[in-house]
Amino acid sequence: MAQSNPPFMSGVPELLLLRLLNDREMYGYELVRSIREVTSEAISLGEGVIYPVLHSLERNGSLKSRRKPVGGRTRVYYSVTRKGRERLEKLQNDWQRIQTGITSALESPGNA
Amino acid sequence: MAQSNPPFMSGVPELLLLRLLNDREMYGYELVRSIREVTSEAISLGEGVIYPVLHSLERNGSLKSRRKPVGGRTRVYYSVTRKGRERLEKLQNDWQRIQTGITSALESPGNA
DNA sequence: ATTATATACCTAGCTGTTCAAGGTATCGAT
């Protein structure tokens, strides 16, 4: 037994990936750099994080992929499915909630 | 080797505890409920999370505790040390950074 | 009396996320 819920603040990599891919299709290596850029270096997720998440998102039908040869190399481009868009919306709401929660917790003291 | 940096979004429980205790001393059980309240139920950390964090914060000198008997039971009140205040400041900055990073990542697309 | 609920402390053990560190292969530049 003892089935564990995911840690309360996980799912952020997933959120970022879905958010970026919702604009346009991208490939893994590109996403790694892109996340660094759009977060102004605040968040840096390595390939060891990105690839597994992409694979699991594809497995559960949130993403679909197509292989595209580019100059000898092959890129795997991912794009968001309808299910992925639903997932994105949920994650965005979750994030909004906890973000707001923490912000209000950090605000000044018992000054009701 | 392979010494690992802490996961990029951890330390939030720590942050919340230090932040609350910076206003006034509190005891563990009280903090559990308090975190739920101040975050409008967005974040709910059980005793299994809170107590170990309190202990480790005390061990590294960020918190000090005093036992206080209240009607037969004994409460352990924690308060923030100078070192804890420094730690709080650091964690607040960290949080601010990643919070800002994610927010900007979630904003609209390539509309430069 | 006894059961139940709330308070108040704590720990052990699992598991999922994330991390570092590898490995493969192609390409362009030196």
Added chain:
DNA sequence: ATCGATACCTTGAACAGCTAGGTATATAAT
């Protein structure tokens, strides 16, 4: 021919957080 960048991937370990327990006292209900 070697190097760095691109591009894909996986393995193994570390660690934070979760569930689920356990102890004990006080109070309220049965």
